[in-house]
Amino acid sequence: MLSTSNGDLAARWTRLRGERPALRIRDAAATLGVGEAELVALGVGRTATPLASDWRALLNDLPSVGRVMCLTRNEHCVHERHGRFDDVQVSGPHGVVLGPDIDLRLFLSNWRYGFAVREPLKSGERLSLQFFDASGEAVHKIYATDETDRPAFDALIARYRAAAPVAMEISPRAPGAPDRPDAEIDVEGLRTAWRAMKDTHQFFGMLGKFKVGRVQALRLAGEEFSRELPARALRSAIEAAGADGTPIMIFVGNRGCIQIHTGPVKRLVETQGWFNVLDPTFNLHLRDSGVVRVFSVRKPTDDGIVTSIEAFDDRDRNVLLMFGERKPGKPELEQWRALVARIEKQAAS
Structure with a gap:
């Protein structure tokens, strides 16, 4: 198991960012051999705020923030959709969002860590909620946009801020069982x-x-x-x-x-090995x-x-x-x- 308290990780990431400033955090985590959540957690107290793991309540409150951009991805495909959280239904470890724009199937038993992340940009600040599984891999991200109610988004973060520091331990994912003959x-x-x-x-x-x-x-x-x-x-x-x-x-x-x-x-649009859909409310990167x-x-x-x-x-x-x-x-x-x-x-x- 790995822990984000490792000061060596912060030094390694700082060095990597200096060498490859355009490297995305998911790829940086893979390069460093850690979970993406570990790199996000290095920013606690500065760029990252741990969230309490009351996912049901948090999801039910998301309609209050207005329009956002939701991002879900796997290793080879990124799916980005703009819209509102409408018709949120959570029952036990399963949830759905059934709005006309944001349409999700949620498997909350695999949500382990959550953070509000404030990334400084030349144009201002990029604000998001980011959720990770036990291996530190991102399972879902929600970004504020120009159409988001920022005071409501900030209030939601304050409401679900973790009361105590998150003890993070990352467990590498077990390989899937092979198919039978x-x-x-x-x-x-x-x-x-x-x-x-x-x-x-x-x-x-x-x-x-x-x-x-x-x-x-x-x-x-x-x-x-x-x-x-x-x-x-x-x-x-x-x-x-x-x-x-x-x-x-x-x-x-x-x-x-x-x-x-x-x-x-x-x-x-095709760009450097990626095939993209670049529409106003939907982006796909394959x-x-x-x-x-x-x-x-x-x-x-x-x-x-x-x-x-x-x-x-x-x-x-x-x-x-x-x-x-x-x-x-x-x-x-x-x-x-x-x-x-x-x-x-x-x-x-």
Whole structure:
């Protein structure tokens, strides 16, 4: 276990910032072999304020601060969405935010540390709430913007400031269990259960029932349900949606949060190995090299087939999920199905 009281870490980070001033804090933490939370905690008393871990109450109070920018990321993809915290619902370790702009699925059992962070900039101060898991990895961040009620944001920080210093111990994340051999999977049973699904949320229960990994299931299910595509197909699908205005849903998540964009994407830009959506209320930053496997996937529901494009990295971790815009009780957009069919045809040619 590691502790942020290590004075050597502060010296190492100061030296690293001098050598690479543009390095982002997540990458600095990886370079130094520590959790990002440890670097944030070095600023306690100056740039960082520890927060009490009453996540339910804090989340329920967030509508009071007005519009913010929410950021959720994994190793290869960053999802940024502007809007208000509306319709916040927290029950035990699970929470959802179901506003028209901020749409989140929260897994609060993996939220361990929280800080209010004030970063000095040439143009002023950047204020945020940042939440981390037990390994020190950021699970969710909420940034004040020009549209935020700053007095309300400051009042929220004061209200949830930790009463005592946070004793931080970082536990490296245990590696995930490897998939069972394909020969041990009941493939026909898996396909039968898949065919009987009534809701997309049943998919995860099905994986557990058959003790099969997600990518493993996509490989074994057969073309009735899943087709592997070239890695470039994910980017092609986003570009196609941008070109024809197909409204889509983009899910990006980690162990503590899944963040969802619903709507069109318009301004698509490539910069130094990253493929970006740079729209006024939605930004996406996708590291092309991180996407190793892509599948088109079809799941039966009471509303008809629901089609997705799912991307994974070299360790079979999900990078991004993409759907056509839809609501429960309504069938999938034919425009989205046609888009996926075009992507599959391109891949086959």
